[in-house]
Amino acid sequence: MAFARLTSIVWIALAASQLVKGAATAYKCSNGKVTANAACCALFPVVDLLQKDLFDGGECGEEAHSALRLSFHDAIGFSIHGLGGGADGSILAFNKTENAFHANGGIDDITDRQFPVFLESKLTAGDFVHLAAAVGTANCPGAPRLEFKFGRPAPKAPAPDLTVPEPTDSVTKILARFADAGFSPQEAVALLSSHTIAAADVVDPTIPGTPFDSTVGTFDTQVFLEVLLKGHLFPGNGSQAGEVLSPLAGEMRLQSDFAISQDSRTACFWQAMVNDQNRMVTEFKAAMAKLQVLGQNTAKLVDCSDIVPVPKSFTTNIKFPATFSKKDVQIACPKLAFPSLATVAGPAPTIPPV
Numbered sequence: 001m002a003f004a005r006l007t008s009i010v011w012i013a014l015a016a017s018q019l020v021k022g023a024a025t026a027y028k029c030s031n032g033k034v035t036a037n038a039a040c041c042a043l044f045p046v047v048d049l050l051q052k053d054l055f056d057g058g059e060c061g062e063e064a065h066s067a068l069r070l071s072f073h074d075a076i077g078f079s080i081h082g083l084g085g086g087a088d089g090s091i092l093a094f095n096k097t098e099n100a101f102h103a104n105g106g107i108d109d110i111t112d113r114q115f116p117v118f119l120e121s122k123l124t125a126g127d128f129v130h131l132a133a134a135v136g137t138a139n140c141p142g143a144p145r146l147e148f149k150f151g152r153p154a155p156k157a158p159a160p161d162l163t164v165p166e167p168t169d170s171v172t173k174i175l176a177r178f179a180d181a182g183f184s185p186q187e188a189v190a191l192l193s194s195h196t197i198a199a200a201d202v203v204d205p206t207i208p209g210t211p212f213d214s215t216v217g218t219f220d221t222q223v224f225l226e227v228l229l230k231g232h233l234f235p236g237n238g239s240q241a242g243e244v245l246s247p248l249a250g251e252m253r254l255q256s257d258f259a260i261s262q263d264s265r266t267a268c269f270w271q272a273m274v275n276d277q278n279r280m281v282t283e284f285k286a287a288m289a290k291l292q293v294l295g296q297n298t299a300k301l302v303d304c305s306d307i308v309p310v311p312k313s314f315t316t317n318i319k320f321p322a323t324f325s326k327k328d329v330q331i332a333c334p335k336l337a338f339p340s341l342a343t344v345a346g347p348a349p350t351i352p353p354v
């Protein structure tokens with residue numbers, strides 16, 4: 001009885017503190033929506049526009065995946081040593097120039113899709129590219145709710161070439177590029193969580209839309225598991241530059257993902273993600289928050305993170321694809337216990353294209 005009373009007192013105190021918090025930070029927009037800052041009200045219609053005209057009504061489809069990739073290719077055009085505008089939307093505003101860079105192969109699909117919506121949104125290119133990435137990612141179950149900072153000025157110039165890592169690059173070269181943009185090896189691995197909602201169109205152009213894992217519509221840790229499985233096939237027209245043997249028919253494995261999963265500087269960060277959804281989303285969210293404001297004067301940006309839709313959660317344990325088990329894992333971090341995972345029943349799957 002006394003315990004029940006104590007519980008309800010604690011509950012009422014907690015609820016009251018939440019109300020006070022809400023009252024102190026909430027602003028009611030003319031459309032009835034609530035946000036922490038009046039300046040963010042203008043973004044609600046843009047979120048609706050993105051969902052309707054770009055993301056097929058809120059899907060975690062190809063446009064959502066590509067919007068995330070675009071935010072990386074835009075932002076990484078930056079160096080702590082003074083090069084490039086970073087997360088400024090230059091990749092959209094100067095798409096003719098940046099689409100011609102080798103590492104931006106296939107990016108024209110998403111810049112072409114985004115451009116008319118961008119014009120309609122009336123946002124700057126930087127705000128548009130990074131809002132689209134946050135909203136598109138939120139459509140994928142399991143994803144973190146990414147931050148969104150509002151108020152980037154228009155980009156001044158295209159990013160310089162050779163800032164975007166290529167799948168043919170060595171781990172040393174990739175980590176050096178990330179370090180030059182201000183990211184540690186652990187943060188680089190965290191950013192690669194994005195490849196859980198990814199597919200390749202141009203690595204092997206004979207098989208467009210070939211996913212990097214068996215659950216391309218879910219932001220789970222499956223990609224960290226499947227990149228570690230012994231590979232034995234190429235999903236398309238033999239071996240292409242930047243591609244290595246894959247474990248599953250219909251699945252593409254990037255040479256860079258595999259090399260990073262096996263390298264002593266990154267292998268433990270990679271393996272630690274397997275079946276640790278909380279770790280993955282926490283680290284990915286933090287690294288994305290840094291990426292999406294690279295090169296920006298953050299003191300001038302308004303925090304509009306609360307206009308980003310709340311993603312559906314993903315809480316179940318991941319599984320080995322059918323026929324695979326622990327004996328197929330190429331462990332590169334022996335000091336870390338590998339999680340016990342069940343195996344999907346049935347014959348080995350063929351992963352369909354997206």
Ligand code: HEM
Pocket residue numbers: 062065066068069072105106165166167168174191192194195197198199200201202203204242254256
């Ligand atoms: C070592 C660094 C990276 C390399 C070498 C790399 C390389 C690639 C390649 C080759 C593709 C397939 C392109 C195609 O054939 O269509 C791809 C797709 C993708 N990448 Fe990365 N990537 C890297 C890091 C990142 C990061 C940091 C992000 C985001 C934060 C990202 C997000 C994506 C997404 C979402 C796709 C799928 C796009 C789609 O399905 O349309 N990548 N990446």
